[in-house]
Amino acid sequence: MIGPLIALLSLFPDFVGAQSDSFLLNGRQVELVVPGSEDGPAPRASAPHAEDTLTLRDLASGQVRVYASGLVLKLRQPGELSALLRENPALRLQIAPGDLAYVSVDAQQLSSVFRRLSHDPRVVEIQLRAISPPLSPR
Amino acid sequence: MRSFGWSTASVALLLTACGGGGGGEAGGVSPENVANDPLAVHAWHLENTGPSQVVPAIDNAGALAGIDARVGAVHLGGSGITGRGVGIAVVDSGLQIAHEDLQGNVLAGQSFNFLDGSADPSPNSRRDEVAELDHGTAVAGIAAAQGWNGRGSRGLAPNAGLVGYAPLNISTKDVGVWVAMDLLKFGAGGLLSSEQGFSTEAQKLISTFGNRADKLDVFNFSAGIDWASPVSDPHMFDAMAIAADYGTSSLRAGKGAVYVQAAGNGFVRSTTAYLQNGQRLPGPLDCRAELAADDLLSRFSEQAAGLSCLDSNFELRGQPYFMKVAAISNHGRAASYSSAGAVNWVTGFGGEDGLLRPGILTTDDMGCDVGSNSTAAQRLVSWFAPGLADRLSRLVISLLGPSAQDPACNYTAQMNGSSAAAPTVAGVAALLLEANPTLSWLDVRYILAKTARQVDPHIAELTYTPTGASTPLVLSDTWVNNRGGFHFQHRYGFGLVDAQAAVALAQRYETPAGRRSVPVEAVTTGGVRSPALPSTSGRVSVVEQSFDFANPGELVAGPMQVDLRFQNTLGRNINPGMLQFELLNSESGERSILMPAYTGWYVGGKFNPIPPLGGAGFPLFQQRFLRRLLVWPLDLEGAVAGWPCRRCPGPEQRELDPVGTCVPCLLSAQPSHPHPILLRPVLRLTQQVVEIPSCFCCQHLPSPADPQA
Secondary structure, three states: OOHHHHOOOOOOOOOOOOOOOEEEEOOEEEEEOOOOOOOOOOOOOEOOOOOOEEEEEEOOOOOEEEEEEEEEEEEOOHHHHHHHHHHOOOOEEEEOOOOEEEEEOOHHHHHHHHHHHHOOOOEEEEEEEOOOOOOEEO | OOOOOOOHHHHHHHHHOOOOOOOOOOOOOOHHHHOOOOOHHHOOOOOOOOOOOOOOOOOOOOOOOOOOOOOHHHHHHHOOOOOOOOEEEEEOOOOOOOOOOOOOOEOOOOOEEOOOOOOOOOOOOOOOOHHHOOHHHHHHHHHHOOOOOOOOOOOOOOOOEEEEEEOOOOOOOOHHHHHHHHHHHOOOHHHOOOOEOEOHHHHHHHHHHOOOOOOOOEEEEOEEOOEOOOOOOOOOOOHHHHHHHHHHHHOHHHOOOEEEEEOOOOOOEEOOOEOOOOOEOOOOEEHHHHHHHOOOHHHEHHHHOOOOOOEOOOOOOOOOOEEEEEEEOOOOOEOOOOOEOOOEEEEEEOOOOOOOOOOEEEEOOOOOOOOOOOHHHHHHHHHHOHHHHHHHHOOOOOOOOOOOOOOOOOEEEEEOOHHHHHHHHHHHHHHHHHHOOOOOHHHHHHHHHHHOEOOOOOOOOEEEOOOOOOOOEEEEOOOEEOOOOOEEEOOOEOOEOOHHHHHHHHHOOOOOOOOOOOOEEOOOOOEOOHHHOOEEEOOEEEEOOEEEOOOOOOOOOEOEEEEEEEEOOOOOOEOHHHEEEEEEEOOOOOEEEEEOOOOHHHHHHHHOOEOOOOEEEEEEEEOOOOEOOEEOOEEEEOOOOOOOEEOOOOOOOEEEOOOOOEEEOOOOOOOOOOOOEEEOOEEEOOOOOOOOOOOOOOOOOOOOOOOOO
């Protein structure tokens, strides 16, 4: 896998001042938005398509972003996946191409799992998944 | 395929359309283009003889002879280079493998239907993409319909092998299945194993698919997602890129498969467009309508006629591996719909609607009860535009409903779009791989770029004149030539693909020396804040950020990826679609407009503004400098933009904020105008820049190994 496209999630080791339900994503402190809060779809835009989503709010700006549900882990060694899953029962493996692992996590555990994996030396990167609207012929 | 709609304007045009040859006699077509394939003579993308060519469309007056793929001298009537031994995957809505003009090239048992796990991706009653049933069959025919078999027309690579992977979308929430599907259909099954812990469905899919894609050479993807802005968060894992990364390094015994994608059909508007959060914009995205509503249209040259509403840099899944292919029509200019962007690589043949003006003649799902060419389609045209139907029926050839030339409705002339353009390039890529099997995927890209033809030489630049500016801001350049001898324009990439020149170069090709095997990265430190903006012109502010590539003595060549990240420090919402991102090579003075202001992002930005202290990060790709894969994370703090006043309901001029709420204008005396920011990061190389395409380092002068240097 090339570096540029999958580059860096900043896995900063300390979270001074971080809220208990927040975590650091790409250098920004974010929190999970509870469904049904004020951060609904913008007017005039239709609702997201039928994909399970996660909505994160940037704590500094209030900026909201929506991702597909689940995490993608880049592992230092693919062979370490089994042990990682065993030690983190909250992770449910979806698929593991090469040194990546797509996992699902219950929303209420997302923040804590994200923080814990950020400190795990077997995990090189953690990312959320992009929303993927339906493909259209061109 | 683009959908077409009937409007008063099109019907009026029909009534005044000049004949120009739609019903005339064939003229000037070379014998090898006629023999044995009865419809090939009408396929202008194979050989365009000009206005006198008989085509299945009403108006051929604008045809420009020679605007074609130049394959006649390559095919040599079937005895030349025809794609033999090369396998093309059509990743699409379906592929009718039993089609009379495809079956001879279909690789038995190698296709796949992701709905039922069979090796038959043909359209059938289980398909849920009813409107798209015929798309993949049409795409396949353009790439590799069988040649010299007495049927239909022929593909660009008439003897290449074909497989189909379909459909494009399936209904499941199983992420494992989705990811596996993305990897398998693009040849990356080698990354997967039926491992315990996957869902049962994913395991079954992986094991059923097996290694059937491992021997393929070219992957054509005439599909995509129509975003209304660049996709945010560039660092997220992208299954298409993961697959193509594997495919370019592992398939073809390490020489890499060739990946081709349609650039998109959103130049004027887009029927659908998605925001970064997955929401779908209501109705079509129409940039010029939005700009008109905001009283901005007069600030653009030619009323923004040269503005690409959707930029091909909006969708970057699969980059930098997939060649983005734009579309041309037979009059020698970009197809009316073809999306522009700095990421476009080359141009293929897309045509227009295929009724009034020529589209692309190709295979269609067999029978008059299915496909684009059907009695239902004929009835539809007759109903909405009886005059058009009547004129079509009187043409020498008409592929709308049963006809003398095609009584069983097995072919269509209404295929069009960048969907049609992509397989023309995929077909030419197959010709190159037959001509020289040692070519790597990078070699193929290089050859296509090097030999592409500069068309539409007088295409105008697009400008926008902000309030108070003495000189307009250029949003899109005319053709530019870089110092490596490459010409580039955002609508065409490096130009129109030329099979004859490309094959000739492939046959005497030697890989340039000094190719870099790993990306070069250059990283800036710190950012530029708005109070320290280095220069302004009118209400255009310029932010420049310089950086050096780290390794002294290195030159770089190849496409470039720029990872941008900025933060809004203004204290109010900004619309990122009002920013323009450029790359300036301070050494050569060459500039690349990575993302112009006022594309569809301007509309999408109204829904997803950047709040105070909020930020955005996204990758943009450019080919203009023809260097490869330089990661450039920027921290450009200080993006500045005003929000345009609009006429909200009510008597007062008020500002419409990004979520559609009217608030008092900050400048109430007159409508304020956007203040686009020209982010002009300065690329500073450590040595004189010399373009050595597909060579990633080390040469000061064009390498002797560059066959055309």
